[in-house]
Amino acid sequence: MIDPLRLASRIEAEPTERLHLGSGSVALPGWINIDNQPYPGVDRVVDVTQGLPFRDARFIFAEHFIEHIRYEDARVLLAECRRVLRDGGVLRLSTPNLDWVWASHYRTVLTPDLEVLACFAMNRAFRGWGHQFLWNLATLSAALHDAGFKRVVRCEYGQSEHAELRGLEQHETNEDYEGHSHILIVEAS
Ligand SMILES: C[S@@+](CC[C@H](N)C(=O)[O-])C[C@H]1O[C@@H](n2cnc3c(N)ncnc32)[C@H](O)[C@@H]1O
Incomplete structure (x- = not known):
């Protein structure tokens, strides 16, 4: 079914080089900083689950954002990112890594006190800070491929084969835990 709002946003679409989705108050110079709240530094107030105008x-970047929208909305948004990117364009996503959360927060055999702590920590990871859905690499890669991206590459914090995508992450990061990195960063093209 055609969504008239999304169709209208495509008709009015403006050409751009770099989009920063869910920017919050982190305004990246040289990027169009987009959020659904008018924080200082936001260039466009847009609910990105309703389409990207x-x-x-060339580049789309989102840090600590995709976990704040529902899985179904994220799948639609990833396809929208693919549509908005020119061929050869790159989407870089940085999000808490569910594998790290699980490994670092939870044990089935603990002392009773620690079992209570683990229970609260796990629920906070899923529901705290407005989180809607936590991703692991397999799920994020599958969703990106479903959205039409052919190549999904895992990246280190702040690093990229594309100069424009280096040094963008600003959130603090915790130590790896049992081989799992705290933050899951991928580039899809
Ligand atoms: C945890 S904050 C991250 C902000 C910033 N990227 C950072 O790393 O500090 C998530 C941001 O996503 C924005 N957001 C949530 N849902 C959104 C939506 N549907 N469209 C646009 N922005 C949204 C929130 O307003 C918030 O600023």
Whole structure:
């Protein structure tokens, strides 16, 4: 079914180089900083689950954002990112790693006190800070492929084969735990 709002946003789409989704108060210079709240530094107030009124982007970046929207909305948004990116464009996502959360927060055999702590820590990871859905690499990669991306590459914090995507992450990161990195960062093209 055609969504008239999304169709209208495509008609008015503006060409752009770099989009920063769910920017919050982190305004990246040289990027169009987008959020659904008018924080200082936000260039466009847009609910990105309703479509992206842009086209021909080279890069799209989102840090600690995708976990704040529902899984179904995220799948639609990933396809929308693919549509907005020109061929060869890159989407970089940085999000808490469910594998790290699980490994670092939870044990089935603990002392009773620690079992209570683990229970609260796990629920906070899923529901705290407005989180809607936590991702692991397999699930995020599958969703990106479903959205039409052909190549999904895991990246280190702050690092990229693309100069424009280096040094963008700003959130603090915790130590790896049992081989799992705290933050899951991927680039899809
Ligand atoms: C945890 S904050 C991250 C902000 C910033 N990226 C950072 O790393 O500090 C998540 C941001 O996503 C924004 N957000 C949530 N749902 C959104 C939506 N549907 N469309 C646009 N922005 C949204 C929130 O307003 C918030 O600023």
